[in-house]
Amino acid sequence: MPPAGEAMPLSVEGLSHAFGARKVLDGVGLGVGRGDFTVLLGLNGAGKSTLFALITRLYHSNSGRIVVFGHDIRAEPQAALARMGVVFQQPTLDxxxxxxxxxxxxxxxxxxxxxxxxxxxxxxxxxxxxxxxxxxxxxxxxxxxxxxxxxxxxxxxxPSLLLLDEPTVGLDIESRQFLLEHVRLLCRERGLGVLWATHLIDEAGAEAKVVVLHRGRVLAAGDVPAILAQTGAETLKSAFDRLTRAGSEAA
Amino acid sequence: MSPAQYALCLNGVVRREALRWLGQRGRFVSALVRPLVWLAIFAAGFHFVLGVSIIPPYETYVPYEVYIAPGLLAMIQLFNGMQSSLSMVYDREMGSMRSLMIAPFPRWFLLLAKLLAGVAVSVVQAYIFLVIAWFWDITPPYAGYIFVLPALVLGGLMLGALGLVLSSFIKQLENFAGVMNFVIFPMFFTSSALYPLWRVQEANQTLYWICQANPFTHATELIRFALYGEFNAVSAAVVAGYTLVFMALAVLGYDPGRGLLARRAGAE
The missing domain is CATH 1.10.238 (Recoverin; domain 1)
Structure with a gap:
């Protein structure tokens, strides 16, 4: 887990959230550094959209902390939001x-x-x-x-932090590729910190940082080689399968 | 954010609402046709049945169409208030609500901007209606066209704020038909828009008090008196009071710590 440096584009610590009795996020921690292309990998229902809603301050979490460039989203929401660019899962253009x-x-x-x-x-x-x-x-x-x-x-x-929630849903292969490459380029050229949520494992390239979210919990986080080493898998796909299967059994 | 940036933000929100209104021909036309249909058909039909006796602010007997014109102005604002706020919730529009809410301004200000944008559009619609109504012999004194402006703004604020409250608290109103049946029509029919309240009082005392408590009655009366150059202090106070209450509830409903957004997400 990356340290929660104050100047980091995004740092999430101990984030938990429940809708009524249904726990959607359970002690989630993650960080996005400058120039990091971070892929938040999770199946549908893993809690990705809730995490995005909390980071963008649509509503507050039950517990935990979200800090954007040193600004706590609860204490200094405007300073935090001003540094953020967001592409939501639903289309929001007029x-x-x-x-x-x-x-x-x-x-x-x-x-x-x-x-x-x-x-x-x-x-x-x-x-x-x-x-x-x-x-x-x-x-x-x-x-x-x-x-x-x-x-x-x-x-x-x-913005210096870009959040994208399943941005490639419903796109053809060409558009998907364009979007992915464009955002990766932004990371390299502008030092933009990116959090890219997806359930499509191949969208995490070799240079990506990966956070595996399953049933509201972070099962693994780090660069791709580290995750492969942790799981003893050869591909990210099989690493993901092993992690989520183990996560489901544990739950 | 500086005051100039607040002004830019407000300007942008109003501009968007205006562009959307102009761009959506259907909404533009139906907003005007609806009250005109009422005027043409309903008022013409009742013209010979219902005469309205001399009650303030009128100084003579007035034909029925003259009586219901202020109510139809308020109706334009009622529809508009419901549409501009509730449209954020329907038709994938939750997305555009989200893009508004992540702007780096206080949330109360964003809601107020949204509200003022809706009011601006509804006031323009009301004036277009007044121009057309003039050809129907609905000819208030010229000063009335000026005095009615603050009344339309205040009435628009109240009804728009009510729309915001509904959009934040009520999950069940899944489409506009629901809003028509459970909000717009009950408010419209239990008000002084279609008949003077003294007639209601003769018929049924309970209904009379319901009409008196109805904010829509007071929006209508505020507009009616203003249109004839008079100030109805009671209605103005009631409308202002309801506006404050609805605004406070809307801010509460959109507060990130409670309210709509979390509950709605939880329901999905």
Missing amino acids: LDLTVEQNLYYHAALHGISQRAVRARVGAELARVNLADRRRDKVRQLSGGQRRRVELARALLHE
Whole structure:
């Protein structure tokens, strides 16, 4: 487990949450360092979306701590949220607005004027190959293109921590690949800390840090070789299978 | 965040609401057609059945369509308040709610911005209705068109805040039809929008008190009096009071420590 350094993009300690009697997260701890591409790996129902909801302060956890660049999400929510870019699992673009109207709206939500952000809108859209669709309504875009707009939007206010909750759901292979490579590039180039939640094991490349979440508990965390060594498996897939099977039996 | 950034955020939220309203032709048209249908059909039908005797703020007998026009203005705001808040919950819209809630501003401010955005749209709709109604011989004094503005803003705030409360506390209202049946129609029919309350009082005392307690009655009366250049202090006080209560409940409902978001997630 990475140490909970104060200046880390994201540090989660002892996080537990229950909906009524149903415990969804149980003592979860994890960290995302600068430039880390961290894959949160878990099956459906593992607690990934709840973890995201807590990190983005949709609601508070029953216990535990979430710290973003030294700012506790409960004590200094605005300082923490200002450093965060988020791509949610559900689509959140306004379909009847144009691409740039969506992006300007997002900038306003971060207290940034249209004039100040105009150039950045162009640059971020160009990075995801959508510069020529700037004035099109989102409704006219394909699913993959919409996701790319959401990524551009999440980066508009230049966050240092990027959270993506199952961002590739429903995308074709090409769009998925594009998104993955683009985000990995951001980690390398901008030193962005990334938490990428998925149930698709192959989205964790060789250089990724991996956190295996199963039934609300972290079963393993570290880089891929470390997890392979811990489980004695040859591939991440079989390591994941062993961990979750053991986790299920223990539970 | 500086005051200028708060202003930018508010401006952005209002702008989005306006763009969405213009972009969704269906919503735009139905918001206007609904009260006009009431005016054209309902009022025309009752024109000869119901005359309205001289009651304040009217100085003469008024035709029925003149009587119900303020109620229809309030109805525009009621629909709008329900739609702009509850639309956040329906139709995959929870996502857009989430993108609002993660903005680095205090949550009460984000809710207020959302509320003001809805009010701005509903006030524009109300004025468009007034222009069309003018051709129906609903011709309040010119000053009334100015005096009605603060009444529409206050009424819009109250009904929008009510929408926010419902969106945060009620899980069962799964679609807009439910809201129509259990919120909009009961509020509309137990108010002074369609008939003067003295008539209700003659018929049934209990119903009369229900109508008196109904916030929608007071939104309607506030608008009615303002439209004829008069200030209804009781209604203004009641509407302001309800607005504060609904706002407080909405902030509570969207508080990360309790309320809607956690419970809704838990129900999934």
